[in-house]
Amino acid sequence: QKEVEQNSGPLSVPEGAIASLNCTYSDRVSQSFFWYRQYSGKSPELIMSIYSNGDKEDGRFTAQLNKASQYVSLLIRDSQPSDSATYLCAASPYTGNQFYFGTGTSLTVIP
């Protein structure tokens, strides 16, 4: 099993809708979780981090973590065309400090 898995998409939502991005992870990477946004040809940009079960909200973004199901998600409310990008899920292990990245989910917000 890969450490972090994401549905590569593409995911298309109309402007103003909620975009839901999902990620699963293995036992090996169960400490901390991060969502990054990556525009084409650009670097990963940190959106949110989440460390404990439940929801964490920051503006239009909500991260959800369910450790029992080994599942982390990102909800984007009121999606805007500028949200169109690839969203990367990253996780850190209990030992060591490298991040394991998923392959990313491509999101397109249609005006």
Place this chain on the structure above:
Amino acid sequence: EPEVTQTPSHQVTQMGQEVILRCVPISNHLYFYWYRQILGQKVEFLVSFYNNEISEKSEIFDDQFSVERPDGSNFTLKIRSTKLEDSAMYFCASSSGTANQPQHFGDGTRLSIL
């Protein structure tokens, strides 16, 4: 807002040559990283660096690669005897702590090996 800076933004090199990619991490960060992303693929960890030594490295980071912090601000990745398959985007990142702290990425260096 403090940021990680990388130079050059694009490096074109002949196969077999050596390249040095440079990074200036965020000034109060203590942990430094190099990742690479081959076109269309996921971001892959290469190496982490703390207290002037490598703290962790991946299988990709073999004898062809080395890192150095030559002064108080720069962090470099050297790739010797470059191969075609080394062509990728190389990202430097830094963090204030270990696994539970976010890593902040630079804009990357696009390395093209001819």
